Amino acid sequence: HPPSQIAAEVPIEEVAPLYDGRRAALSLNIIVVGAGLGGLAATHSLAQAGHRVTLLESAARLGDVGAGIQVSPNQSRLLIRWGLGPALAATAVQPEAIVFRRYNTGERVGYSHWGSDMIPEHGAPYYHIHRADYHTLLHRLALAAPGVHVRLGATVRDVQPDPAVRGGPSVTLASGEVIYADVVIAADGVKSVIQKIVTGRDDNPTPTGDAAYRATIPTDLMIRDPELRPFIETPEMTGWMAPGRHLMAYCIRAKKEYNMVLLHPDDGSVESWTQEGSGDKMRAEFADFEPRVQKLLSFVKSTLKWRLMDRAPLPTWVHPEGRVALLGDACHPMLPYRAQGAAMAIEDAAVLGDLFSRVSSLKQVPALLQAYQDLRLPRATATQQSSRLNQKIFHLDDGPEQRARDAAMRAAMAAELE
Numbered sequence: 001h002p003p004s005q006i007a008a009e010v011p012i013e014e015v016a017p018l019y020d021g022r023r024a025a026l027s028l029n030i031i032v033v034g035a036g037l038g039g040l041a042a043t044h045s046l047a048q049a050g051h052r053v054t055l056l057e058s059a060a061r062l063g064d065v066g067a068g069i070q071v072s073p074n075q076s077r078l079l080i081r082w083g084l085g086p087a088l089a090a091t092a093v094q095p096e097a098i099v100f101r102r103y104n105t106g107e108r109v110g111y112s113h114w115g116s117d118m119i120p121e122h123g124a125p126y127y128h129i130h131r132a133d134y135h136t137l138l139h140r141l142a143l144a145a146p147g148v149h150v151r152l153g154a155t156v157r158d159v160q161p162d163p164a165v166r167g168g169p170s171v172t173l174a175s176g177e178v179i180y181a182d183v184v185i186a187a188d189g190v191k192s193v194i195q196k197i198v199t200g201r202d203d204n205p206t207p208t209g210d211a212a213y214r215a216t217i218p219t220d221l222m223i224r225d226p227e228l229r230p231f232i233e234t235p236e237m238t239g240w241m242a243p244g245r246h247l248m249a250y251c252i253r254a255k256k257e258y259n260m261v262l263l264h265p266d267d268g269s270v271e272s273w274t275q276e277g278s279g280d281k282m283r284a285e286f287a288d289f290e291p292r293v294q295k296l297l298s299f300v301k302s303t304l305k306w307r308l309m310d311r312a313p314l315p316t317w318v319h320p321e322g323r324v325a326l327l328g329d330a331c332h333p334m335l336p337y338r339a340q341g342a343a344m345a346i347e348d349a350a351v352l353g354d355l356f357s358r359v360s361s362l363k364q365v366p367a368l369l370q371a372y373q374d375l376r377l378p379r380a381t382a383t384q385q386s387s388r389l390n391q392k393i394f395h396l397d398d399g400p401e402q403r404a405r406d407a408a409m410r411a412a413m414a415a416e417l418e
């Protein structure tokens, strides 16, 4: 999934220094583990706070797989503050509305206008972007900061959190090399090995019972069809809700590609970003959806498939020694049913950077990491839980509860359209 040329080349805006120009009086050596969206954002925010950051990534090259991702205003606001405003506007699509439909008839049961309303209501635009483009923008941003050093092919096997040893925590790579730092931030994703070390719990993420197929199709196939053209001309985010399943779809890449995420009961896929799914199996599982969906799915040449995992809220994100902390999916993986996983990771990074712009002594680090956890854990936990709740709401069986849901959505839509 190469990034678009625009994402690779669009200038990043010069913005006013972050944190009101405040930089840490003591510049720390910080290791960030994992160059996903969360780790890149943390690298940027900590470097802007005045620290030297070593970013360790197990993959041999930087990049992201998959298809589209939603960038809600709580994350776009931060990205704009970081200088990515023009780049986002050039690479992403702003949906005009969110629309919910009955799966089998296509009837519109819910509608909320987004588009230009987002800025007065939420202070920043809502965007849909290709993951490869989003990742490219963030890694260009992170690598542009002074004091950032990236090591690829660097798999962290272990972390020694005890600062009594050589005065700081250290990580051990698969090669056996040991790297010391003042602070370690683990953004190593849902399968985090460091999570177990920080919390002392030997548990794994929880299967949610659902899996996702993801696919993109070129919109020139849709433009030729009068039934599909409106999805491009007035780009909406469309959610088709069905018993046990739903489909979310939207335009990305200057409306040149249409992204579809098909959520369905997990039938034994693996938790992976790269597993191929069967297009024919996907079409069979969604065969009872309305005719426009059948047309859309007929254009799909290949799919990727994810098992969706989350976990019960962790009791702590910070190791008791106070120098190693978790960030992003490593501590709060969630169902994508509110499109908030990356958003929470970006918020984590912003809060961490702000707090660490205030460091003047190593002794403050445990208290700052504790403050980071206190500020972030309740919000991330609430978001994990509301994402789980949407699984129930979107996937209701046809019957009285579904009719009550749809009636409530129709009433809200009527009030909005009045």
Ligand code: FAD
Pocket (backbone or CB within 6 Å): 033, 034, 035, 036, 037, 038, 039, 056, 057, 058, 059, 068, 069, 070, 071, 154, 155, 156, 157, 187, 188, 189, 190, 192, 193, 212, 261, 306, 308, 327, 328, 329, 330, 336, 339, 340, 341, 342, 343, 344, 345
């Ligand atoms: P990851 O992206 O998983 O990054 C972890 C990184 O750490 C990887 O690069 C990995 O290679 C590296 N790594 C792992 N272990 C090691 C190690 N031992 N040593 C070194 N490196 C290591 N969120 C949204 O905000 N909006 C959406 O619309 C949205 N849609 C989604 C749709 C689906 C189907 C899914 C599954 C998720 C969606 N999310 C969405 C959630 C979002 O993708 C994740 O929350 C986000 O990518 C997490 O970022 P992260 O940096 O914490 O972890």
